[in-house]
Amino acid sequence: MSQPEPLFEAILNGDAKAAAALAKAALDGGADPLEMVTNQMIPAMDKVGRLFECEEYFVPELLLSGRAMKAALELLRPRLAASGVQPEGRVVIGTVKGDLHDIGKNLVTSMLEGGGFEVHDLGADVAPERFVAAIREHNADIVALSALLTVTIPAMRTTIEAIGQAGVRDKVQIMVGGAPVTQSYADDIGADGYSENATAAVALARRLMNKNAVA
């Protein structure tokens, strides 16, 4: 992309109204929705992620860009679906049972949506059986578990065990995150991946999708 496209700029600047208007105009003009996503929208969110990582953007700028991305994507999604284009992956996300904290989980949700994933957010204090039901209902590729408290991270293990007992463990990749969680803990409880922050969560989700594809 030699010259930044207006849709790219609108997403980069977090202008949801402009992004939606530009997406609609482009579609009305016969633009290919997949090209719009591939050449403008995902590159815009990738740049937003880089700006956040190098501390040029704060979370509000990042989330406003995510919101702009979503506004444009909602217009494109029916056309993409009609032409057989699938989302990057289907994610079921929630904070585990006993834990009411949801800011980090919301951040990851927004980043994953901005990264082209279809995300089903179950909220906070989510019981294992709700994760299992959501995996089945949404045909999920990935389950993302969040926890903030040292006394609630054991519920991550319980949730993973419940997913296994329900017979759907081999259908999903499981990623975990939250302040008390470490790679070592993730390995110990049998998660497939651990992310330290929201931007890294998108890269992790993409890696897990590739793992799914290989498997």
Place this chain on the structure above:
Amino acid sequence: VRNEYRQLAIKEVADLRYGVSPKPVRCGFDLEIGAGQVFPEVNFTLPALEVCAANWSQVLAHYEEIARNVVARAVALHTPGIVLEFELLPAMTETPEWGAEITALLKRHLREAHDKHGLRSALRVTPTDIRDQVKPPVLRSGEPWLRLRRSFDLCIAAGADILSIESVGGKELHDQGLMYGNLRAIVCALGVLAPRDMAWLWDRIVEATAVEPRAVAGGDTACGFANTAMQLAHQKMLPEVLAAVVRAMSAVRSLVAFERGAMGPSKDCAYEGPVIKAITGCPISMEGKSATCAHFSPVGNIAAAMCDLWSNESVQNVRLLAGNAPEAYTELLAYDCRLMNVAAAHGQALVLRDWMTESDEMLSPQAAVLSPAATIRIATAIVSESNPYRRTVAAGIAATGILREANVAGRLPLSARERQWLTRIEDELSEMPANEDTLLAAMQDEHGRLFDAKSYGLPEAAIA
């Protein structure tokens, strides 16, 4: 409203210092807080352990060990007085009998230490505000509220000397405001929704504490609001100037507890405490450099400048070389307090206060709004207005003024992006509607799905 604060209890910067409050609180086993000395307030929690019936004996064993060791360390160090804070975990509030059982256990240790060693002490108990389990939170009815209310009663009956809470009313909108940097949502949460919930909730807490056996209605904290902002700023997710302004504005909602009858000491994680102390004259608990076990803060020294209790926020009961972590932190706090009290005994409290202030003040916007002078300025702005909404805006404007002046004077360095945000916050605060009805209507349009109008005593039609 039991107390209407239209002027400051502490008007002069020189009178706003650690250990002394115009309205000391006597409670527990012969402990008087705010009457000249600073005491440690030790807070503790479990290591990674699920709180459930199957693990209950392990849970109790942890609290037995914590209480035994903390009290022993306090006695060994000749601590003149100590407060233990028991913050219930969510499961201990959902099953109020569990929280009460641990309350009684802790009180037993304090009673024995008082009887045997003359250790002056008090037990603060803080049930978890579990009312936000559904979205949008239902605050004034339902099973979570009934369990929380029962938790108050059972914990008081079991021996709580001071009752506190970290209430969450308005947080559902505030989180959204923080995440999107939406000042109007933040102000509506802090200045309109939270004060309504605080008034309703604290009327009931004060009522619960007034029944025999009585307890002191301590105070609240804007932890879920301003400390969330502080931690997100620490992670470079939010501008520090925004966190600083949120801190100042959050004092208004925490003040409501005192308007409804709280007497202090306010909660340790309420860094807005100095503003509360200046306005009400009630003692406060603070945390800073000796709470690094729990979280980062850029206000480690300055936070102590005006405290009456000095806390470690929370530490897990894990083994260290020196013993278990809660007793190690008891020792840390005890030495911090010794130094403050000796300085005060020698008439040097203001010198130490000002050193603690100067060592942090201009290294972070969040410290800059916490100095004694900034505290008086923010508190004055608050009492100059008559309703929580206008007070919140006034506190925010006072905070931006403090930050801007310090930056322009070259005392407080701010990065370019922090300066951009400061300008944006100044602009948005100056453009806030004159009255809350206009703001509420806009918020209902924009974010109405996030909060339950009835939970704030708002007729739905009025804001639809």
